[in-house]
Amino acid sequence: MTSPGDATPVRPPPSFSPGVPRGASKTRYPDERRNSSTPSLDPDLVESRVGSSSPTPPLSATTSELPIRSASPYARSLRSSTPQLARSSLGSPVEGRLDAAEDIRSLIIRSFSPVVGVYASVDTDDLVRQKGFKGGFWELIRPFGENVPGKVVIRDSIGSSRPWEDFGVRFVDLGGSSPTLYDSNTARTSPLAQVEEVLEKQLKSANDPLSGSVRPNDLLNFPSTSPLYKDYLRQLLSIASATPHETFRHPVASIIVISSRNTSPLESLRQLYADTSNGDRRLPEWIHPEYLRYYVLVHDEDQDDIAESTKLYDQMKRHFGLHCHLLRLRSNQCVVTDDDSVQVPECEWLSPAERLSNKSEPLVDLDTDGLPYLFESDVMAIKGFIRELVAQSVIPHMENRVAVWNDQVASRRRGISGRFMSMSRRWAGFGSSSRSSFTSGGGVSGNYDGAHGFYKPDTPEAILRKMADFAFMLRDWKLSASTYELLRSDYGNDKAWKYHAGAHEMCAVSMLLNPLAMPAKTKREDVDQMIETACYSYLTRCSDGPDGLRCLTLALELLKARGGSAIESATRWAMRAIDLGLVGPVGQGLLSDRISVCYASRNAIPGVRWGTRRRKAGMWSVLAADLWLRLGMPALASASLEEAERLYADVLEGDGVFLMPDMQTFIDNLRHAVKVEYLEARGLDTSDETIIADPLGTEETSEQLDKRMNRRSLIASPLDSAGLIAAQVTRDDDNPADDDFERA
Template identity: 25%
Template sequence: MDSNLSINNVLFYRSTGRDVTPLLQTLSCGEVGDKRSSEECKKLIVSAMSPQVCVYASEQADQVATKLQFHSLLQLLKPFGDRIEHKFQIKDSHFISKTIDEFSLRFVPPLEHMLSVQQAESGTKAQLFNYQSLELLMTEYIQLVDLELQKCGAEDKLMKRLLKKSIYVKFLTKLLASSSITSFESINQPVASFFFITGEESYEQARQMLIQYKSAKLPEYLSIDDIIPVFIIITDQANADQQEKSAQHREHIKKQLFVEAFVLSLDLNSNDDSVPSVVLNPPILCTVDEELQNTHLSSTPNPSLPTTNLTAIYQLLKDVIQKKLIPFMEKKITTWDEQVIVPRKSITGRLFNVSKKYFGSKRETNNELSENYNSELGIYRYNSTQTLTKKLADWSFMLRDYRYSYTTYELAKKDFLNDKAWTHLASASEMAAISLLMGAANITSKLKNDTIDPLMDNSNYTYLARCGLKTYALRSILVVSELFCNLRDTWSNAPTAIKWVQKALNDKLVTKTGKVVLLERIGYYYSICISAQAKAIMTRKLITEKSQDEMNDDEDVDFVNPLKLNIRNIATMGNTRQRKSALFKLIAARNWDPVSEPLQVLMCLQDTKTVYQGTVIGEREGGLLKRLQVASEDKLSM
């Protein structure tokens, strides 16, 4: 699991006594305008918008997970869905094959279970999370960070920075982690269902699971044909008879049920201490409620797996993704494209749309809703043109064909606007903007001002004013802001990210902790806002200073001239936003409570030293900076 290093795992590494050196080497900051924090957030966004897989397990299969010290197979599989590293081959809309280095899966409970839970909560709007629960979770996480900060010595500067950054990453992750199934976000609808049985169970057991699954009553916007079923037979690798029986089961299932099946051989002798084991990282995309339950209700230690089982599960997921999941999605995309997109783009289709617009029926000219849209429930049927168009765009996005997904979202938007399907329109506008940013290394001012900003304006206005979905508006703002900061030219794009985060603050989309976290993030955005010329000058300066320090170390020079002038680099003046970065870090420090969160205050003030140290603002007695520093240090010394 070391390949899944992330800022999110920093506390887990320290709590289990594991070596954090690789984590520091991978994620530590040192370069001018370092953007690795935003790059990590982009990886989280890709994982959060990956295919969703429902896990069905027989009673005996869950007992296997229990034997391996897990509550269920779902709990066992969840950590494996994050960033499965492999050379996966994917074909885009033009049938051009490309290779990606990693893929993600989001493992969720059975479809009927999720729908029943959501139906029980149907009295409230379908928000991504509960604000009170998120506030509680973030408060508890910050307390853990404070405990770890107290353990750090004065020389652990990189570790302190990493711990500090993990707070925002945790906040963003909780916004992205929702697996709620809605009619307007097909990216959160399952793409596959994995059925787990053991080698000792009969073929009839597998048949009954499939019959029960296919006979389940689904909402009108879902189709069972758009979810690929896959059977996975768990067998003991030390039992040759069971392995032979599992292979026979596999062939029987394929021939009789017409469903693909795989065999997963595991080492079920968990009591063998001679076999090396690995403690699993916690799943990154864990919802607010799930994490609170794990924190407060679970008393079991972090489970571990033998390395042989780790390898076997990863290999199984690689095979299923490459051999079944990706081809299934590619085939569906091709089918929907031929059924929906090609006719609409043809000359005949365009003439038909024009004739409908100007010579349509009386019902249509009166701007009434289309027959496909149920305005009372706010849904389209699963086989409607609008549903297939949106699903085609979402699936193309999950397979990282961002240019094609953008053009398809634009087609879907027209239908949603005509039908006044506001939630669908907001989602399509949001995803269109994300598609443009996700697939770009850089963008022009014209594209930003004429396309992306109007899309985000439309999405946020619709989410807030028409739908009352504050959590969706907040998520879209932070996702787009992080993607802006991943573009090559942060000098012109970081201010746009800052504008959107400030809008989230002005619209009061966050609670107290969320507000201070976003203020710190604005400070980070300003810190990476550096022109190309200034970055080159500052990088050369850092290299020169490092070389000079190495020379001084070799010569054992102990004397430093205290009268030597420290001349500011005039060449970079006006080409950075370091003063604004320090200002927002100071504002964030003011919003932290020096009494309850003195360490967080001091960490913010530490980031302002390069700007304020030795200045009137920084040294003035009774000034804000001094008052916050004194109050925090007094609290820590008590």
């Protein structure tokens, strides 16, 4: 019988092809697929044919000559295969083959960037609005802070320096002109529902390119991360607002900005400082008020005198110290037709609420692609200002704070005396501060304010948490992991459950991000236990769904990056997120595809062909295809089903038939439904298309029984080459030769 891979190339009907003969699909034969192009249905061509042809032909007439790629040998002449859709037009979650583990790791690290507040005077915002930025100075500099130009050198707790190329900061508006991280009215709806709504809009938008085409040199064994899943992960990590239990969204520094148009500049700077310290713009009481202040003077190149601005800048340095900068900008608005116009980069870390409200997008000319333009001199000035701010002020300030807190607070807790004081506080209340009070539960003394639900910023527990978060943002994961580990028991004793969950979560994340951490089995079991504890506290004790989903997603990605047996733990946490209902329909499809990618990346044990998870990967791709089809997205369903066929090709027999008839029927029905839905979406008539079920028969096989009394297993340790030989020798000794011993 001729196999589908050896079938003679046929000429497809005019409704699907530009007239070029198309060969049979090689999807089930990975070795031959590398030398042949995957047949595809061009969506643009289908639409053009539908629009130009008069009567629409029935589906049976258009698909009768398609190449057959059926899994069952009994119905190869009755059923066609899944439409091979062009990946460049799909944005498939399983698109590509190279696993971008470093991109996901960098994305997770950059999501925990230092936050810098921006508070500009009225005259400064008016100057920037003339340039076309309605959000003021904060909107002007926000996109440039997400990636600091050049390498940024950071010193860790032991004094070693390391350069980073992907370091950035987050600018937040403290002036109140836009929703900020500290506004309690911004989270009226569920953040997870907003993420789901943004994903649905992206899938329905025809102008959103979700992915590119597959490169010919992509490897088959390493599926890559789709842009749609990256965007989902980016939005999930962007929904976090400032909370008391973690300080990642607390401002590390604040920029106080005035312009050269100000008539009383020094007095305005003092007033802006007073507003952020004790005035209307004061931050919540659970945020430490002592953070770095950075003063900026914006000079108008088109209207003001640079000599006067330089004189004022010198006065600012004498009054406020060295944390000052003179930023020279043009007040005229730049248009795309200017010779030195440069397009402003797009903001990467937009929250789902901002994407839905579109408040972060300025009104620009319809001829552009939605982003404003700046003069090249302005862009260079802003980049230089941000690099000087980060490299010379923000990072040294954070390094200094970590060193001081580590010496004055953390070192007292790590020694024998520190542990003794901690035990004394736990059981007898001895050694606690004067602000401590006994709780009514079990006599535990601590600084936790149970009525308001937070520690005061000057308590040791809050300072240590801030120190650990600073070390994490400075990418000193060894110090952050040890500090989080110190705090876990304190938060548990004080019954500060959200603090308790956050300490367990970030301790596990720090250990997984540390490249020098031991990948031993006991260490991985400790990480799994911390993730389990964090999820239980988030979901059961605090009813915090977004943080619980963030914890499970971070565990999924970081354990997957570890590889090996850690992939099993990664898939378990992804299944937990689906089972708990933390994700919507689109999120379930993305996580199902991600589980398939995890299983597909599991390599065989060296020396043998055991240990792969191709069958499980194929099963989850089939489940993802079913989910995408239920959501009315046959293009994504077809891509997932094609990936499942490629994965099953390595584990099924040559005819590609499943051993379970029900499974084969489900695959056939799903393949048929995907084809019909896709063609109906393109306007083709599918009324004459019917599916013919395979005859389900009972297959009888005979097996010769082994007459030995006791059968010994031949399975030995795959890592022990001598074990298999020993097992074979033992089997030969089961029936020893007759040596006439009983006749003697």
